[in-house]
Amino acid sequence: SDQQSSGSPAKGKPRLLLMGQRRSGKSSISSVVFHKLPPNETLFLESTARIQKDSMASFMDFQVWDFPGQIDIFENPTFDVDAMFGEIGALIWVIDAQDDYLEAVARLNMTILNLQRSYPNIKIEVFIHKVDGLSDDYKLDIQRDITIRIQDELSDYGFENAPVTFHLTSIYNHSIFEAFSKVIQKLIPRLGSLEAMLTNLCRTCRFEKAYLFDVLTKIYIATDNAPADMASYEICSDYIDVIIDITEVYGSWPRSRTHHESLEGAPWNQKLEDQVASNWAESCMVLSDGNRPIMLREVDKYLALVAIMKEDSYDKMPLVNMNVETVVQGLKEFFEITKPK
Amino acid sequence: MGKSGSGKSSMRSIIFSNYIARDTRRLGATIDIDLSHVKFLGNLTLNLWDCGGQEAFMENYLSQQRVHVFSNVGVLIYVFDIESRDVDRDMATYVSIISALCQFSPTAKIYVLIHKMDLSPPQAREQVFMERVRLVRQKTTEFVQSTGFTGEVDLTPFATSIWDQSLYKAWASIIHDLVPNLSVIESQLESLGILIEAEELLLFERTSFLVVSNWTSDEGQNNPTLDRQERISNILKHFKQSISRFTGTPRNAEQFLLMEHKCGGRFSIFCLKFTTNTYLMVILPPGEARFNSAKLNCQIARESFKFLDGPVAANAQGRD
Ligand SMILES: Nc1nc2c(ncn2[C@@H]2O[C@H](COP(=O)(O)OP(=O)(O)OP(=O)(O)O)[C@@H](O)[C@H]2O)c(=O)[nH]1
Numbered sequence: 001s002d003q004q005s006s007g008s009p010a011k012g013k014p015r016l017l018l019m020g021q022r023r024s025g026k027s028s029i030s031s032v033v034f035h036k037l038p039p040n041e042t043l044f045l046e047s048t049a050r051i052q053k054d055s056m057a058s059f060m061d062f063q064v065w066d067f068p069g070q071i072d073i074f075e076n077p078t079f080d081v082d083a084m085f086g087e088i089g090a091l092i093w094v095i096d097a098q099d100d101y102l103e104a105v106a107r108l109n110m111t112i113l114n115l116q117r118s119y120p121n122i123k124i125e126v127f128i129h130k131v132d133g134l135s136d137d138y139k140l141d142i143q144r145d146i147t148i149r150i151q152d153e154l155s156d157y158g159f160e161n162a163p164v165t166f167h168l169t170s171i172y173n174h175s176i177f178e179a180f181s182k183v184i185q186k187l188i189p190r191l192g193s194l195e196a197m198l199t200n201l202c203r204t205c206r207f208e209k210a211y212l213f214d215v216l217t218k219i220y221i222a223t224d225n226a227p228a229d230m231a232s233y234e235i236c237s238d239y240i241d242v243i244i245d246i247t248e249v250y251g252s253w254p255r256s257r258t259h260h261e262s263l264e265g266a267p268w269n270q271k272l273e274d275q276v277a278s279n280w281a282e283s284c285m286v287l288s289d290g291n292r293p294i295m296l297r298e299v300d301k302y303l304a305l306v307a308i309m310k311e312d313s314y315d316k317m318p319l320v321n322m323n324v325e326t327v328v329q330g331l332k333e334f335f336e337i338t339k340p341k
Numbered sequence: 342m343g344k345s346g347s348g349k350s351s352m353r354s355i356i357f358s359n360y361i362a363r364d365t366r367r368l369g370a371t372i373d374i375d376l377s378h379v380k381f382l383g384n385l386t387l388n389l390w391d392c393g394g395q396e397a398f399m400e401n402y403l404s405q406q407r408v409h410v411f412s413n414v415g416v417l418i419y420v421f422d423i424e425s426r427d428v429d430r431d432m433a434t435y436v437s438i439i440s441a442l443c444q445f446s447p448t449a450k451i452y453v454l455i456h457k458m459d460l461s462p463p464q465a466r467e468q469v470f471m472e473r474v475r476l477v478r479q480k481t482t483e484f485v486q487s488t489g490f491t492g493e494v495d496l497t498p499f500a501t502s503i504w505d506q507s508l509y510k511a512w513a514s515i516i517h518d519l520v521p522n523l524s525v526i527e528s529q530l531e532s533l534g535i536l537i538e539a540e541e542l543l544l545f546e547r548t549s550f551l552v553v554s555n556w557t558s559d560e561g562q563n564n565p566t567l568d569r570q571e572r573i574s575n576i577l578k579h580f581k582q583s584i585s586r587f588t589g590t591p592r593n594a595e596q597f598l599l600m601e602h603k604c605g606g607r608f609s610i611f612c613l614k615f616t617t618n619t620y621l622m623v624i625l626p627p628g629e630a631r632f633n634s635a636k637l638n639c640q641i642a643r644e645s646f647k648f649l650d651g652p653v654a655a656n657a658q659g660r661d
């Protein structure tokens with residue numbers, strides 16, 4: 001039916017397809033975003049010979065398919081195009097901005113035209129990639145040039161307003177995570193109510209900005225309605241790194257039984273479980289200027305809420321934590337309801 | 342010291358000037374010697390000589406400037422670029438430097454850093470490092486035997502890269518031996534740690550975030566993560582950069598006063614501005630009351646650690 005080919009995650013796992021020329025950076029992107037490979041280690045990645053299918057078990061299960069550069073799926077009879085695009089969430093087309101991109105653009109155009117016939121609603125996300133080291137002016141020039149080349153070609157064939165979005169990305173900074181955040185958000189059913197919950201939280205707790213993060217990938221899946229800016233996203237996302245790393249260093253080994261027991265003795269005389277106020281991770285950092293403390297609260301196995309507070313908020317942490325608790329319960333219900341059955 | 346391009350100025354900028362790895366791509370070659378005085382813990386001044394490694398400079402150090410450069414050296418940090426094509430030549434230069442050092446500062450400690458390890462594929466690193474160290478040791482021994490140098494050449498090797506925590510491991514070790522009053526710091530940390538039921542205490546120098554001293558409880562010794570000190574240095578230092586970008590404050594400025602993290606029933610941690618020149622990180626077993634009282638006790642303990650900020654106690658200047 002129409003509904004199925006629309007690219008909405010109607011059923012099953014939404015799929016993200018990564019396509020583009022050889023060496024454009026597809027494998028680097030999926031390794032950095034989904035497997036936490038340090039960017040400089042992508043130099044050792046080998047060329048992808050066949051489709052790499054990754055299943056990401058997260059707040060929303062989704063698949064990432066990394067395509068070898070030189071395959072033309074529409075020419076090659078071994079590909080079941082229908083199976084591939086039937087349940088697709090988004091097609092991500094990677095273009096190397098540091099290389100000659102004319103051929104990449106030509107192939108992208110062909111692909112879009114091919115897809116438009118049978119799957120007119122597929123979202124096409126163009127990552128203009130490796131923009132680190134390029135000046136801001138130059139980046140915008142490239143983006144403008146590529147946009148025009150694609151739109152012109154498509155309108156020559158009678159497609160106006162094809163659903164194509166452009167992102168400037170690099171694995172060496174947050175831009176790649178930001179771009180993925182925007183892509184993923186389009187796949188979340190009822191994103192609006194999530195955003196409303198966060199907007200409410202910001203109002204009651206006097207937060208400047210709140211993000212709901214997928215902890216593993218550091219993709220943010222929702223934020224409040226205050227304008228999103230790169231700076232606040234970066235600091236919140238880096239804070240998650242701090243917490244993950246510290247937790248890995250100190251939280252990943254079991255303490256001995258006898259030690260455990262000694263902690264329950266005098267002067268506390270209480271079971272360790274009962275000494276703890278919350279079973280979920282809670283964290284906070286006060287910056288030197290006293291302004292804008294940062295707080296983090298684990299929501300479940302996959303998600304964390306990270307917010308930038310306003311000045312003085314640290315003194316009101318107990319109250320803030322209570323409000324956050326309420327919203328966290330709301331979030332959990334939300335994901336319970338919208339989970340694909 | 343070390344060949345041009347081997348990474349000396351990069352590591353110096355990261356450790357003492359809060360650069361991030363990426364920023365070092367903008368560094369130009371060092372001309373002659375770049376002297377800097379780094380205040381450490383308020384009572385120790387490190388005299389850091391970053392010696393430009395281009396051949397003409399090296400020859401000059403070994404000839405005209407020989408006495409000037411090699412007298413009163415406390416520590417020589419010799420940097421080898423793992424990617425260097427001409428290993429024989431590197432070794433020859435290294436031996437000439439060692440020879441001058443033994444002549445004028447026979448008691449100097451020598452640290453050999455095999456650097457840019459990130460450029461070697463992860464599975465080959467250990468092997469490449471061992472091989473290079475073996476070669477350096479062999480050349481050193483050959484030199485000692487050929488000259489009949491009677492002192493002992495004390496050489497400590499490290500595998501380093503500006504892209505991971507290995508740099509912090511090497512520099513923490515280099516600095517550690519220079520810190521005055523180390524035994525006092527250690528015993529006071531121990532008393533504090535026991536009092537507050539901590540699992541581990543890490544004392545960081547404010548700017549470099551190198552671990553100056555630490556204490557670990559018996560239980561904490563079972564932590565299987567052996568490189569945790571340098572990992573934490575690396576993590577916090579990176580985050581300081583993020584804060585500096587976020588607040589628009591200079592990257593050498595102080596960035597945070599307090600960080601706390603309660604990881605449910607697993608552990609708790611806080612890191613606070615301790616004395617003027619230090620931060621203290623405390624790893625605790627879970628528990629709200631334990632956490633609050635430990636925090637309070639650390640604030641009180643500040644007073645007994647004031648000496649860390651005091652004026653010169655030991656004459657550290659002469660040593661480096
Ligand atoms: N400067 C820079 N280099 C990048 C970036 N992303 C990837 N690269 C480099 O680009 C090169 C090619 O990346 P790959 O991921 O292997 O390319 P690919 O598109 O998967 O290529 P095939 O699958 O082999 O066709 C590697 O050397 C990466 O380190 C980036 O954001 N900036």
Ligand SMILES: Nc1nc2c(ncn2[C@@H]2O[C@H](COP(=O)(O)OP(=O)(O)O)[C@@H](O)[C@H]2O)c(=O)[nH]1
Pocket residue numbers: 343344345346347348349350351352362365366367368369370371394456457458459460501502503504
């Ligand atoms: N890949 C990699 N490059 C490094 C490393 N350390 C330094 N570099 C690079 O090596 C180049 C030369 O470093 P620099 O510190 O200026 O060398 P110097 O001549 O010893 O002062 C710079 O481009 C640095 O970014 C490292 O650990 N890994």
Ligand SMILES: [Mg+2]
Pocket residue numbers: 349350351369370371391393394
């Ligand atoms: Mg230099």
